[in-house]
Amino acid sequence: MDFINRHAKKTIERMANSYPAVLVTGARQTGKTTLLQKSIESKNIQYLTFDDPMEEASAKSDPKSFLEFHPYPYMFDEIQYIPDLFRYLKIQIDKNRHNGMYFLTGSQQFKLMETASESLSGRIGIVELYPLSAREIRGEEFSENFIPSKDFILSRNSNFTQNDFSVEKTWKAIFTGGYPEVVKGNVLPKDFYANYLKTYIERDIKKLIQVADEMQFLQFISVVASRTSQLLNYSDISKDCGISEVTAKKWISLLVSSGLVYLLQPYSTNIEKRVVKTPKLYFMDTGLAAFLTRWTNPDVMRTGAMAGAFFETYVVSEIIKSFANNGEEAPIYFYRDKDKYEIDLLIEQNNTLYPIKIKKTASPTSDDAKNFFITNRIKNVNIGQCCVICNCSQVLNIKNKDISALAIPVEFI
Structure with a gap:
């Protein structure tokens, strides 16, 4: 069985037309990465995952320079590993704000949601993805x-x-x-x-x-x-x-x-x-x-x-x-x-x-x-x-x- 069509795909596309950033969050293995990649595949947006320890270390050591070397539009996967990145995303968004700049995934955690909501208030649309519906x-x-x-x-x-x-x-x-x-x-x-x-x-x-x-x-x-x-x-x-x-x-x-x-x-x-x-x-x-x-x-x-x-x-x-x-x-x-x-x-x-x-x-x-x-x-x-x-x-x-x-x-x- 190939990709199962997710109803949240339309919601992600709608939010990408309304906010500079979109975050897909939820439990592990619910299909967040696959869904987001499918939602933006026609946009030719670059992708990076912080599951890679080298990328995680690079972003943590100097998040400002990291974003400069990864200009939007960009998709960052597993962003819960780099919560400090949100404040620098805000800076980049406020410099040249337009919709669909950043696409993010992160396993649902209280700190992640709190940081995203506080740092990117009014700048981010959040979609919570659960396992497949009937x-x-x-x-x-x-x-x-x-x-x-x-x-x-x-x-x-x-x-x-x-x-x-x-x-x-x-x-x-x-x-x-x-x-x-x-x-x-x-x-x-x-x-x-x-x-x-x-x-x-x-x-x-x-x-x-x-x-x-x-x-x-x-x-x-x-x-x-x-x-x-x-x-x-x-x-x-x-x-x-x-x-x-x-x-x-x-x-x-x-x-x-x-x-x-x-x-x-x-x-x-x-x-x-x-x-x-x-x-x-x-x-x-x-x-x-x-x-x-x-x-x-x-x-x-x-x-x-x-x-x-x-x-x-x-x-x-x-x-x-x-x-x-x-x-x-x-x-x-x-x-x-x-x-x-x-x-x-x-x-x-x-x-x-x-x-x-x-x-x-x-x-x-x-x-x-x-x-x-x-x-x-x-x-x-x-x-x-x-x-x-x-x-x-x-x-x-x-x-x-x-x-x-x-x-x-x-x-x-």
Whole structure:
């Protein structure tokens, strides 16, 4: 399989026409370099990677002269190794500002994002690239943000007139994950993820923090993976790993800034006092989470104790990707109150909240819509179409008392 068309390509091209610099960031091995090279291949722009220790040393020793010998337009790969370069990029941009001067990639790190935002404020467009989305893997051109309005659902329904949905395909996608090398079949998932973790710990984690015991950090990330789609509980994680809560918080922050983990915030208003304030934790790639939690094949995973958690993680990550590929943060939340009534997702758009329940079932019932009544407690916003995202093969109407909802196939995301 050759290059898989990435929906973020249009976003990069749009930002290159709006900003002097474009940064593509994200976790390792998501395809940042390949995507950026494809986006600028017609522009005859020179390329350099700071994976080369000689280039890294040259840029670090004298960044001002380095840029003078590498005049724009230029693509710099793995720029997280040279954070001081951003201030000199600013100087070059301000000397003769025009769009499309510099194209950058960097593995997602807090320091990288902070430095880029501070040094190049108003001068840089940032695209966060996650592993391949299900849309991209299927070869779809459709790239709109997932907003489950009736118009969106009708549009998606017409696109899937020849429904080729199957529960087996969905669980294979969940088990495999979205990293390009795995999707292309160039390497077995277990081999890829084993090497991925080794590289991540040795090249990223060791540079950011002092990890005395690599096996302890691997245990930590495995424990975190086993809690995907759950409320974040630092105390439980620290006890299971034999580390302090302070260390657990620091390491969770690293997973988030590395792009491996996403913290979904609870939705609350000043009026509502009964909602839970703790975020929920999601792995951004179900394949990596499956490897860490030692599931050996999709069929075993599908019937296992974590099946619901993996299906929910898959849905949430796919929705996040739909926004990220358009250069936007996903306006998503969850809702849970002290009585344990919960709505898995709330998507906010134009003062309207779209409530979503996520169920791995292929046969949704009225019981799956029972919690939507609590949307009446949320004030000062409109409530949009209630949806149940599940493994059904067509759009279905379901109703619980006076609450109507639509069950929609997971492929619509």
